Amino acid sequence: MRAAMHHPLILLLFAVLLSSACGGAHLVRGELPGTGGAAADGTVIATVSPPPAAAEPAAAAPPAIGQASRPSPATPPPTVPLHPFLPANGRPRVVALDPGHGGPEVGAAGAGVAEKDVNLRIALKLKALLERDGMIVVLTRDEDRRAVPPPGFEPPLDWRDTRKDLQARIDIANLAGADVFISIHNNGSSNPNERGTEVWWDGRRPFAAYNRALAELVLEELLHHIRAAGYPTVNRGLKEDSSFRIWQGRAFPIFVLGPPRTGAVTTRATNMPAVLGESLFLSNPSEAVQLTREEMLDAIARGYHAALTRYFHLIDDGTLALPPEGLPPETPNHYDLPGPTPR
Numbered sequence: 076m077r078a079a080m081h082h083p084l085i086l087l088l089f090a091v092l093l094s095s096a097c098g099g100a101h102l103v104r105g106e107l108p109g110t111g112g113a114a115a116d117g118t119v120i121a122t123v124s125p126p127p128a129a130a131e132p133a134a135a136a137p138p139a140i141g142q143a144s145r146p147s148p149a150t151p152p153p154t155v156p157l158h159p160f161l162p163a164n165g166r167p168r169v170v171a172l173d174p175g176h177g178g179p180e181v182g183a184a185g186a187g188v189a190e191k192d193v194n195l196r197i198a199l200k201l202k203a204l205l206e207r208d209g210m211i212v213v214l215t216r217d218e219d220r221r222a223v224p225p226p227g228f229e230p231p232l233d234w235r236d237t238r239k240d241l242q243a244r245i246d247i248a249n250l251a252g253a254d255v256f257i258s259i260h261n262n263g264s265s266n267p268n269e270r271g272t273e274v275w276w277d278g279r280r281p282f283a284a285y286n287r288a289l290a291e292l293v294l295e296e297l298l299h300h301i302r303a304a305g306y307p308t309v310n311r312g313l314k315e316d317s318s319f320r321i322w323q324g325r326a327f328p329i330f331v332l333g334p335p336r337t338g339a340v341t342t343r344a345t346n347m348p349a350v351l352g353e354s355l356f357l358s359n360p361s362e363a364v365q366l367t368r369e370e371m372l373d374a375i376a377r378g379y380h381a382a383l384t385r386y387f388h389l390i391d392d393g394t395l396a397l398p399p400e401g402l403p404p405e406t407p408n409h410y411d412l413p414g415p416t417p418r
Contacts, residue, residue, distance in 0.1 A: 168210040168387060171248035171347075174198040175260040178221040180240065183263025183356070185363030191219065193357070193366050194259045200376035201259070205383065213251040215244040225250050242343065249346045255289060255386070256349035257379060258332070261366060262356040270359045271309030272297050275351040277332040278315045285348035286332075287313070288395055292382040293352050297375065301354065304374035306365045308355065316351075352379065 174194040176182035182190030195216070202212040215222040224243035248256045262269070274297070276290035277283065290313050301308045316332055332349050354375045355362040365371045389395045 168205075169213065169251055169253045170205055170210055170383060171213045171215065171251060171253035171256045172198045172202060173215040173222075173244050173248070173256065173258040175258055175351075177216045177219055177240075180221065183261060183358055185263075185357035185360065186367055188357065188363060188367055190261050190263065190357050193261050193372070195219070196372050197354070197375050197379075198259050200373060201257075201379050204376060204380040208384070211251075213247060213253060215247050222247060245343055245345050248349075249343070253347050255383065256345050256347055257293075257383070258349065258351040259379070260351060260353050262353040263358040264356060265358070267358055267360060270356050270362055271311040272301060272355065273311035273314055273353045275314045275316050275332060275353070277349070280344070280348075282348050285395060286350060288389065289348050289382070289386050290350045292385050293350055293379060296382040296385070297352060297354060297378040300374040300378035300381070301371070304368075304371050306355075306362075306371065308362075311353075 174191070174197070176191035176194060178191075180191065182194070184190060195218070198214060199217075202214065205212050221240040222243040224239065225246055244258075245256075262273070272294065274290045274294040276286040278287065280286060294310070294313060298308060298310055332345070332351055355366055357363045357366060386395075
């Protein structure tokens with residue numbers, strides 16, 4: 076073992092180490108300080124000079140629990156556009172999914188299937204797809220029940236439970252800071268021959284352009300995925316909800332989409348772009364059977380997922396951009412008549 080010390084390679088190594096100890100520069104393989112990562116090939120080779128012979132500064136105390144550490148001056152955070160629908164640096168997208176109806180509110184029905192159940196199954200499938208992409212998903216309900224108002228957000232009006240349920244859905248999305256609100260429904264009609272796919276949006280919100288863009292994408296992707304699943308659905312188009320509710324000469328919007336209303340069904344409106352999708356008609360026997368197929372429910376969920384993915388790409392690349400001054404203030408409208416049973 077001792078004889079090995081006289082080997083030339085061992086002597087060379089000993090000389091290099093001695094040179095380093097005496098103040099010479101040396102090569103370090105690893106990460107550059109402050110870069111937060113290695114180079115493209117996975118390795119950084121940097122020349123590092125030893126510090127002067129002085130007392131090392133005391134290590135900084137670790138940040139308190141819940142307190143973020145200050146970023147290194149060598150790595151300033153990237154500039155992020157000030158845009159209410161772009162996530163903050165490192166913040167995932169937040170999507171509010173609203174499976175329509177629930178509990179005693181059945182919705183449409185057909186082929187032994189209740190709309191409330193179909194809506195929830197689609198929402199849960201969509202939730203899994205979005206979470207796989209790293210998004211945060213908030214459900215207004217995750218079982219067969221009405222939406223439960225978050226603490227402190229009880230509706231101010233003591234109207235029937237359906238009204239409270241609708242307001243709770245809006246409040247849940249707002250409290251979560253959702254980027255978009257997707258209300259998932261399936262259609263119904265007194266005419267069993269009615270069929271097809273449609274998407275509703277509201278054109279009177281400050282973010283109406285976002286509502287319209289999201290609605291177009293949802294309609295396009297639902298049509299594509301439903302047809303790819305083997306059913307030739309009919310394109311019923313986009314529906315702007317300003318004249319959705321007609322009662323005694325008055326128009327009422329879809330309550331989970333429209334603007335804030337004073338003394339009406341919902342008094343607090345969504346703070347984010349929103350659409351309501353009607354995949355197929357449960358009142359149509361052929362389409363009701365389609366909604367019993369697991370493949371069809373998967374296809375509808377994938378349609379919503381594809382639309383949301385495309386929508387966020389439009390936001391990211393600046394295709395959908397707000398004016399620099401931001402959104403204009405929104406004044407509550409007065410609807411003093413409740414209209415028919417809300418959807």
